[in-house]
Amino acid sequence: MSDISTPLNDGMPVISTQRLTKAFGNLVAVNDLNLQVMRGDVFGFLGPNGSGKTTTIRMLLGLIHPTAGRAVLFGMDNAYQLPAILQRIGAIVETPTFYPYLSGIDNLRVIAANSGMVLGKANNRRYEEVLDIVELRQYQRLVYRNYSLGMKQRLGIAAALLADPELVMLDEPTNGLDPAGVIEIRKLIQRLAGLGKTIFLSSHILSEVQQVCNRVAILRKGNLVKQGDVKELLREKEQVEIRMNQAEEVQAALQVLQRLKEQGISWMGHIAIEQNALRQPVLLVDAPAARSAEINRLLAHNELFAAELHPREGSLEAVYLQATAQPNQPGEATPKDTLYELNTSADGTKGAAK
Numbered sequence: 001m002s003d004i005s006t007p008l009n010d011g012m013p014v015i016s017t018q019r020l021t022k023a024f025g026n027l028v029a030v031n032d033l034n035l036q037v038m039r040g041d042v043f044g045f046l047g048p049n050g051s052g053k054t055t056t057i058r059m060l061l062g063l064i065h066p067t068a069g070r071a072v073l074f075g076m077d078n079a080y081q082l083p084a085i086l087q088r089i090g091a092i093v094e095t096p097t098f099y100p101y102l103s104g105i106d107n108l109r110v111i112a113a114n115s116g117m118v119l120g121k122a123n124n125r126r127y128e129e130v131l132d133i134v135e136l137r138q139y140q141r142l143v144y145r146n147y148s149l150g151m152k153q154r155l156g157i158a159a160a161l162l163a164d165p166e167l168v169m170l171d172e173p174t175n176g177l178d179p180a181g182v183i184e185i186r187k188l189i190q191r192l193a194g195l196g197k198t199i200f201l202s203s204h205i206l207s208e209v210q211q212v213c214n215r216v217a218i219l220r221k222g223n224l225v226k227q228g229d230v231k232e233l234l235r236e237k238e239q240v241e242i243r244m245n246q247a248e249e250v251q252a253a254l255q256v257l258q259r260l261k262e263q264g265i266s267w268m269g270h271i272a273i274e275q276n277a278l279r280q281p282v283l284l285v286d287a288p289a290a291r292s293a294e295i296n297r298l299l300a301h302n303e304l305f306a307a308e309l310h311p312r313e314g315s316l317e318a319v320y321l322q323a324t325a326q327p328n329q330p331g332e333a334t335p336k337d338t339l340y341e342l343n344t345s346a347d348g349t350k351g352a353a354k
């Protein structure tokens, strides 16, 4: 099962959007979006390239104005109370600019000074604290140009943490990183969640999102197609894999279960014959893992005795693929459909579909 740390969710909305919409000319980049992010959430914001994630984040941060709808953060409408909202957010939307010839800690000093950031009584202590959080303390004196890409990304997050924000917004923080860098960011997000931060994370790496996020929203062509609790969404995608001793029995088992499903077993979803890792034909039943024994009993009742029966965990990938593969919904604006195709390579880096 996924390694989801228990969030400090107390039911207080941190981000709430109501019918948030942004059109660029005749292209509706974000359409009627109703998002709910609660305090303590590690919220994953998913969607193919061009589905509207960055546009949404830019609207939340007041960098662009919505065409319609509104965004409420910490209970305040960002059209009217943006400065008060921004004081409580640390965000990285694009790679921050650092001076290559300055050390990590000196770059943080420059950022704090330039932004007029009030760091309270212990500036130096705060620099060290944030460098500790992103695990760069031992490299604080190294000049920035000698940092690896992962270290640069973490320094960016350190900068976003300087003012001790309640909400941390990260747009594709693992973009371009190697697997070790991706793991570092995962651990960092888990540390931030442990510190009680609410985290809003857009990402293409579904396995990472599955491991760190407790809630997700999935966008497709600017429309919200799924929003919910990760554990619940994964539960909906559980399967039971059944191997029989004889290939003919697999076919017979398929027919029995299909008949029972048609007779009204509501918890049984799609049933199909597939090959397992050993290239043996197996029956795959979309059903909660907790129903395994019942499936076994139903088959045995029909003189079909399973050789093996395995519950299979659901994956966010399955949830995502189903959500993003749905046919167009009524009213969905798709003037340039090709812009929206999933254009992500296997390592999660983005293509150039814009």
Ligand SMILES: Nc1ncnc2c1ncn2[C@@H]1O[C@H](COP(=O)(O)OP(=O)(O)OP(=O)(O)O)[C@@H](O)[C@H]1O
Pocket: 024, 027, 029, 047, 048, 049, 050, 051, 052, 053, 054, 055, 056, 339, 350, 353, 354
């Ligand atoms: N300033 C702009 N002017 C015109 N079109 C824009 C502008 N910004 C974004 N778009 C378009 O809006 C759509 C949504 O883009 P957006 O960057 O929000 O998607 P995304 O989900 O963040 O994609 P990616 O994962 O590639 O970053 C795209 O078709 C994009 O080309």
